[in-house]
Amino acid sequence: MSILIDENSRVVVQGITGQEGSFHTRQMLDYKTIIAAGVTPGKGGQQMEGVPVFNTVQEAVDKEGANVSCIFVPPPFAADAIIESAAAGIGVIVCITEGIPVLDMVKAANFIKDKDLVLIGPNCPGIISPGKSKVGIMPAPIHKQGEIGVISRSGTLTYEVVYQLTGAGMGQSTCIGIGGDPIVGTSFIDILKKFKDDPQTEGVVLIGEIGGTAEEEAAEYIKAGFNKPVTAFIAGQTAPPGRRMGHAGAIISGGQGKAEDKIKALQDAGISVSLNLASLGKTVSEVMAKHRSV
């Protein structure tokens, strides 16, 4: 098993005819992801790499049975694209777009709140269940099917971590970038709950960064009874307060969001925190070996 997506996922790409949408559609097709449909308003009836293009997500759901969406729509229209997917009954929405206005995301997040669906992102690399399906923009070759679940607020930092894991002989069940924006659809806890019930996942790597309190909340959840070993890393130990570090959500403000507080909360919950990215792969190996020997 894996979580959220697998070899049967039927993906609709929103913004499929745009530069990024078409490039990554090809990459996903190369990975054998089932791209069931594309959506670009006004271009319904066309084809992109053999994929039928529709004007609305509803048509993609009705005619092609799409159940996962991947959004490459430009920022001014992306929140609308999320809401469109949710209203059409898509179960897993992956929004890659960076730079959506916060107040647009306030509307989208409140619209989907009580619906039975998962929103990954925005401003994220997406999801990959190695060997099965890729819905996102991550470089596929660094991944390997295996036993570690990866959750992260970052893109390239996740690639670095996955590269170290694969290099150390540890494959991944599912890797998820939940996004670097202040408002994202999914928390660390939402994903941890899914990893908890996934038999393929034996351990989890959690990659956080400064800003907000998502890591502290995850620490509380893990402490209260998560059943698999977790290794964590927090980026931004040297970040100055009051500055947005690239990600809109990566900011220490009002005394909240410091790396040291997050590291302490995780350690207090009994989680191994790697303080140096260069040796994270090694730390995960040790944590997993220790867990197996118990």
Added chain:
Amino acid sequence: MKLHEFQAKDIFRRSRIPVPDGQLVTNVDQVIEVAKNLNGPPWVVKAQVHAGGRGKGGGVKVVKTTEEIKSAVDTMLGKQLVTKQTGSQGVTVHQVLIEEGVNIDKEYYLGMVVDRSIFMPTMIFSQAGGMDIEEVAAETPDLIFKEPVSPITGWLPNNARNLIYRLDPLPEPPVIKALLAVMANLYKAFISNDCSLVEINPLVITKEGQVLAVDAKITIDDTASFRQKDLMKLDDPREKDPLELKAEENDLNYIRLDGNIGAMVNGAGLAMATMDVIKSAGAEPANFLDVGGGANEEMISKGFEIILQDSRVKAVLINIFGGILRCDVLARGVLAAAKKNSIEVPLIVRLEGTNVDEGRKILEESDLKFLVAKDLAEAAELVAKQVS
């Protein structure tokens, strides 16, 4: 984007949030004329800089004569103002706001942010106004009242009542009525201007029973710039570091730090983690530079130039994990910058990911002198060697 106090107060006036009368001066010769048009004494002279902590830094003065206004303006205009938020160098004051003084009876705090954990705009109200609100929140959290607003209903009178009727003692009915209006108007201003922060500290109740925003702080959500074009014209580039400004013009995320190891990285998380790696190697990063996931050759070249133009930099670490950004594009960008600028400091390059072999080959076949790090651990070691 941060606004100056006088800009924020202009928005307040348009939004029917009462503020004291005032006028901006950029030249000490304007003072006499301005003072004539403002009720006083007393008057308040306020340096217009983005940094907080102006009061304690000497950037806010209450004065009683026109001569005193003149001398207060004179000590601020064109001078460096040092506050706890500016660093020891301070910032240059280019503009000064002169305002009528007010008879303060009570000082409240009123602000609005988006609470990221519940996805809702949230109003924050406190009767402990005029103080550092972060300290109040840390020491006496009971004095901070919060009211989340559903984006479906928008602001409703009950939201305001939930905040106001927690005050002890309760103000007179006319003041309550004025507060209700200020809160409703603040919410409207927050939404219609795509704010990420609005702060009124203090919100003053005058002895005459008037409610006045005596200070004003607004930050606009940069991602909404496409629909807030008029507001974006209020940006003051003089408040920014020149290298940060150059980066901004090229769509690069650059933040100047205090160390001497320049770093160029793709992706914000990896860039932060690379800074941390530099630090744990015993050095200090000179900057944060995220060239972004989709950088092209020109952006790479500009980013590298910005680091090379920083005279404090004693060594440069390039750490790229190719995803959408291909390593060959990175290599060509680095070479383009190297052609225009002489590189006199050691350069450490760590490349991985998409088209890594091609990227490495392009660099190796060039005249560029650089050290190759095969992984992040080796990059850290090489950085440590440069500073020892």
